[in-house]
Amino acid sequence: MNPESLLIEDNGKSVVKVGGFILPAENFNLAKFLRDDLGTTWLHAGGLPSTLRLIEKLDFEPGMRVLDLGCGVGSATRYLARKTGCQVVGVDFDPEMIRRARESTRGSAYANVRYERMDVLHTDFPDASFDRVVIQSVACFNDKPALFREVLRVLKPGGMVGMNEVTWLKPPTPQIEQVMCSTICETFRGAELAGEWVRLLEAAGLHGASAEAHPFNASTAYQILREEGVVNTLRIMWRVLTNPEINMRLSAMSELFRNCPEYFSYGIYTARKPSMR
Ligand SMILES: C[S@@+](CC[C@H](N)C(=O)[O-])C[C@H]1O[C@@H](n2cnc3c(N)ncnc32)[C@H](O)[C@@H]1O
Incomplete structure (x- = not known):
C-alpha cells in the first residue's frame, strides 16, 4: 500500500482514509490517547520489548545513577529500576504525568525510584x-541538539545514553508524514532517518553512536499483560470492547502497521560521553 493514497479530500476537507476508517488529517497526540482514553501506562514506541533491548545494550550495574528523560507516568522508569537495581530518576514537564508517576510508587517497594x-x-x-541517561519517545518532540547537549552535560565521563525513537526507514513525502501524524502520532513530525539520529548524537559530542531499526508492531495481548498487569489489562480490554472510537483508532493504526512497514521503525540508539584522559 502506498500511504500517500490514504490522504484524500472528503467534502472539501483533508482526511486520512485507512482500512475503511476516516480520520481528520490533523496531528494526533498518541501519549494522551494511551494515557487518558485507553488507560495504558507504557507510552513509547515499541513498548516493553524496546525497553528490554535498551537494557541489554546499556550495561547497567546495580547502584548506577540513571536519568530517564521524559518519563511519562513512569512505568518504564519503575521497570528499569526493578530490573537493573540502579538509582533511577524520572523527569517530565507535564504535572499530570509526574502526579501519576509518584502515585504509582507511593508506599511501594520502589525506594530506588523518584520523579x-x-x-x-x-x-x-x-x-x-x-552513569546512564535513557530517552524513550521524547527526542522526537524536542530541539534535538539542545537535548543531546543536556545529555552530554549530565553524563559522567564514560557514561552512556540509550534512546528509543521513531525512525523513518526511507525519507517520507509531506503526504506520508501527514498520514503517519494523523493515524499514529504527531511524533512522526520529529522522526529522523537512523543516520540522522546518529549524526545528531555525535554532533553533540557523544561518541561511538550505534543504531538498530526494529519493526513497529501493534502490541500483543501478552505484551500488554506484561506491561500493565492483570487488573489494568482487563480495564483496557473493557475500554476497547465498549468504546467504538478507541476501537476505530486502534484498528486504523494496525492497518497502517500491517500495510506500510517499509516506511517506519523504532530505532534503538546508544552513544557514550568520552572519558577524561
Ligand atoms: C511519548 S511520551 C513517553 C513517556 C515515557 N518515556 C514512556 O516510555 O512511557 C513523551 C513524554 O515526554 C514528555 N516530554 C516531552 N518533551 C519534554 C520536555 N521538553 N521536558 C520534559 N518532558 C517532556 C511528555 O510530557 C511525555 O510524558
Whole structure:
C-alpha cells in the first residue's frame, strides 16, 4: 500500500482514509490517547520489548545513577529500576504525568525510584551526575541538539545514553508524514532517518553512536499483560470492547502497521560521553 493514497479530500476537507476508517488529517497526540482514553501506562514506541533491548545494550550495574528523560507516568522508569537495581530518576514537564508517576510508587517497594518535574532541555542536575541517561519517545518532540547537549552535560565521563525513537526507514513525502501524524502520532513530525539520529548524537559530542531499526508492531495481548498487569489489562480490554472510537483508532493504526512497514521503525540508539584522559 502506498500511504500517500490514504490522504484524500472528503467534502472539501483533508482526511486520512485507512482500512475503511476516516480520520481528520490533523496531528494526533498518541501519549494522551494511551494515557487518558485507553488507560495504558507504557507510552513509547515499541513498548516493553524496546525497553528490554535498551537494557541489554546499556550495561547497567546495580547502584548506577540513571536519568530517564521524559518519563511519562513512569512505568518504564519503575521497570528499569526493578530490573537493573540502579538509582533511577524520572523527569517530565507535564504535572499530570509526574502526579501519576509518584502515585504509582507511593508506599511501594520502589525506594530506588523518584520523579521530578523538569524540562528535559534544562534540568537542575549538576554536571556529570549520571552513569546512564535513557530517552524513550521524547527526542522526537524536542530541539534535538539542545537535548543531546543536556545529555552530554549530565553524563559522567564514560557514561552512556540509550534512546528509543521513531525512525523513518526511507525519507517520507509531506503526504506520508501527514498520514503517519494523523493515524499514529504527531511524533512522526520529529522522526529522523537512523543516520540522522546518529549524526545528531555525535554532533553533540557523544561518541561511538550505534543504531538498530526494529519493526513497529501493534502490541500483543501478552505484551500488554506484561506491561500493565492483570487488573489494568482487563480495564483496557473493557475500554476497547465498549468504546467504538478507541476501537476505530486502534484498528486504523494496525492497518497502517500491517500495510506500510517499509516506511517506519523504532530505532534503538546508544552513544557514550568520552572519558577524561
Ligand atoms: C511519548 S511520551 C513517553 C513517556 C515515557 N518515556 C514512556 O516510555 O512511557 C513523551 C513524554 O515526554 C514528555 N516530554 C516531552 N518533551 C519534554 C520536555 N521538553 N521536558 C520534559 N518532558 C517532556 C511528555 O510530557 C511525555 O510524558
